[in-house]
Amino acid sequence: MATEEVPRIGVFVCHCGHNIAGTVDVERVAEIAAHYPNVEFATHFMFMCSDSGQQLIRDKIEEFSLNRVVVASCSPRMHEPTFRRVVEEADVNRYCFEQVNLREHVSWCHMREPEAATEKAIDLIRMSVARAALLVPLEVKTVSVEPHTLVVGGGVAGLRAAIDIDSRGFKVTLVEREPELGGNLAKLSTLYQGNEKASDVIERMVLAARISENLTIMTDSEVVDVEGYIGNFDVTVKNNATDKTEKLRVGAIIVATGFQSWVPEGIPPYGMSLDVITLAQLEEMKRDDKLLCPSTGKPPKKVMFIGCVGSRQPGVQGHEHCSRYCCTAMVKAAADITEITDEVLILYDDIRTFGKGHEEVHRSAHEKFVMFSKFDRTKPAKTTVADGALSVKWRDILAGDNLEFHPDLLVLVTAMIPPEGVEKVSQLFSLTRSADGFFNEEHIKLAPLTTHTAGVMIAGAAQSAKDSTDSTTQASGAAAKAASLMARGEVEIESTVAHVLEELCSSCHTCATACPYGAISFDTSKKPEIAVVTEAECHGCGTCAAGCPSSAIIMRHSTDEQITAMVEAFLMPPPVMGGGDS
Amino acid sequence: MTVAGEKIVVEDRKSTDTALVIGGGVSGMQAALDIADQGYSVVLVERTPSIGGVMAMLDKTFPTLDCSACILTPKLSEVARHPNIELMTYSEVKSITGTAGNFRVSVLRKARKVLEDKCSGCGDCVPHCPIEVRNEFDQGLGYRKAVYIGFPQNTPLVYTIDSENCIKCGMCVKSCEREAIDLDLEDEEIEISVGAIVVATGYELYNVANYRRFGYGRFKNVINALEFERLINAAGPTAGNLMRLSDGKIPKSIGFIQCVGARDATKDVPYCSRVCCMYGIKNAVMAKELQHENVKKVTIYSIDIRAFGKGFEEFYNMAKDRFGIKFIRGRVGEVSENSRNKNIIVRAEDTTTGKFLEQEHELVVLCPGILPPKGLRDTANQLGLQLDSDGFIHVEQPASNPVDTAVSGVYICGCVEGPKDIPDSVAAGSAAAMRASITLWREGEH
């Protein structure tokens, strides 16, 4: 820790093509940075993250014996790992790297004010240089990975992931809260992929799961507690039928808790008549070969579908998104029932039959004389009930006509929304959720399966609305992430943990009550007793350090001094040496 | 994750320790990484001089507009550096025999005439080369020499001499201090054995010139979407300055025409290309964003807007509400050129009002659909794979086994299975890696 080396800082300002340089005067910024205290070298470059940019950093570290590196580019949330690796390759400790966010936090949000943006960039770099001077190298730690994965949720996605991990020779436990496996797919009749029976798919997968060697299935069960960290999670699973709990140690976790199909309880036309149902309810009737009007028990002659109910409704929390499965599922169901009905009509806004084979299903619905009418989602159709008979009025925006239909059965094609209990799952595994209410991935494009909680993956509808093909794809992918962890057997963890300075601890216990993880205990062999941090249990939030009245807790890589230095560099800039003014 | 260490030597490994990935686009790269991270070796064969695929050519990416190069570059170097991955760029698979656990693969390593272990990527040779040809990476909008890299992040960072255009003057040979150039190098065929195969050869764009009525190839200011991506890319032929090809002016009004070569049974492309709506919207937003003072009017002509993925509908709404992109629902009848100012006149029927429109744009961008990649039929034949009627690789049980082919030990990911966006291609890459690693594990046990 106490390597008292004199900081020799290099500052590398990235153009990011136009992205930064189009707004921020990168040349000027780099020139000014060259004159900050401890800065030995400063430059600007087209793409810092490219191979040549990385080489530039390594070369300059060598040439100027740099021991601290500041890269002013994009968000550290994307490239911090990249640059940490680069400096390590040149023998600079990864914790002696500091990144300044000139893109997401400057050029992209102040595009119309190049001067103010440049000033802000100058300030931010000065702040990071001040922090960099106080950074200290930290030891990089590795922990072993328990060769056992937990899969939460036993729908198609959870089943796929569990079977794959088992087939790859690793131990896996599948926890499903319902008594049966299969999830939402088990409630469907036939799938739009090749008209396969949903029950065949589920049976095939459940059979594979049951005969596998390394797979333990726990139905009627829920995860109630998670402790630990990547490689070593201690999970408590409770069986809801028996109330018994069981503890498992797992190295990786895949969350595949799926969705629920929205029931527009209390929102007309739902509830106006027994004959207004959702597509999910229709699917169950179809599955059981009992497609009958609930009110009369007779087969419907005229059926009408309304698309996008509860989807694509901006302004309504958790409903702005497109639910992705429904257009295709709707045209499939409509085409299917033409054989047993007289008239089938679909009200839609856009028809989003985008996937492989989906247009064919769409076309077959047209060929089977399903009627399509485009309406304006913002001016919903008006449904009335008279003497038990439904009447729906709307405006067809292609023909420009006001139309009316009297369906025996009205099917609302409703949104996929997060399942019940999603809040609890998100808290258990520290997952954040996006605006649609589903779990956030680590990166929306290039890391769709991992999350910001190291060791926890997501797959299937838990990540966002999608069909089974896209769900099982993600599931196999998430399984690969878990398998990589287990196959390597060990993984690096962050060293950014709390540390108690014995001499300063006043035994007040503030920290122990503040710590969300119970990571602080007391060494009673000392008199007075002093606080000790169990590093493996510390997640590095820093709550203890902020609360400690004696300033006895050091947050590694986020010390009081490092934070204060940034504040002061911002507000009380040091005089610039050597006339940095351009 | 970072994995360090010495590079593997594939020839020394058992077939059941090694997988072959064909195609180095974003999905093939992901597949290679996820297999290699499990400790298996991977040979990644890419036809062009660099990995990266189409994503490397894109400017921004929907639905959050981060720049494509920015997010792709670290992946490129991760693949290049991974100790368990052997990159064979500028190479092609010639033949495959055998079965799961033991495929014999012969790979043609085209002569790049620059020694990979000597070239440092300095580019000193380039100014000396007298030959200039159109750069295919820039969709032919920019130029390159006969000794070239397609783009600055070319991975591996090694130059290539294109033998078709090289006149063997030897100027480059003399200019190279590292003596990395040898014009006499010849193609080489090598044999490797692998236990599992992932096919990730991506896609190709529909040739929009087939729609004569849209004027591509006849009118200079009608371009396709990938050309547009290169035009707004800082590393592209115009250094990111959006301009018309007829006169270099910044276009004030731009029209985007969707579904050109998609959802059109008369052109034998009945299926939806899945990404065009979104990349159309993305490019429309970027035009406004880049040139907010100049680009005043941006219109998208489409049938349906299929904003189905995570965050897509939100992005579509943002384009309408915040960026003021105008959406017109209707198939475009035809376009013509205003001979005076070379503007493009679009005639379309707005199907929501039934009105016929005639609008003049300074630039029109055609958004092409996605076709199976060239040579996919050959690859399929070598492996005994079936193709769908659309020409993509057939999957038997898409609901439960979406990356499995009819041949044991052979998996697919990305756009060879059908059009896909980047997140879906990446997820599929990981999935194919999982399935391939299961094959390696099982076959390795016996």
Add this chain to the structure above:
Amino acid sequence: MTATVTISKEWIPRIAAFCCNWCSYAGADLAGTSRIQYPSAVRIIRVNCTGRVDPEFVLNALDKGADGVLVSGCHPGDCHYTSGNLKMRARWTLLQMAVEQAGINPDRIRLQWASASEGQKFADGVRELTEKVKNLGPFRRGWQ
């Protein structure tokens, strides 16, 4: 050079912002990728969690001449470390009192929740605080 605050030009207040890495810093990233434009007055300091923010940091910033301070974290219940933000919220009341006692208008400090998907909300928060601080005028501008 850069730091001379001249009131004659349009005055841009100086606001220090502490953002937690998991929600608000990401929310600010999203504001950027969505090209949402907001006032350039803030300088963001990334901390792991709002629970890390010692009231001392806020007071010190004001003391050193910040015109305003923003603390932005995950919504209650969403904290990446389960409850750091609740600890921050508990401290906030005390902090507001301390600020007031020091004779500083408590409108100069702001605690807000903005998740990783709320780029707009983050930007709105910055805008609101900037406006307020602008109305209040520069704070202790004579430190030099």
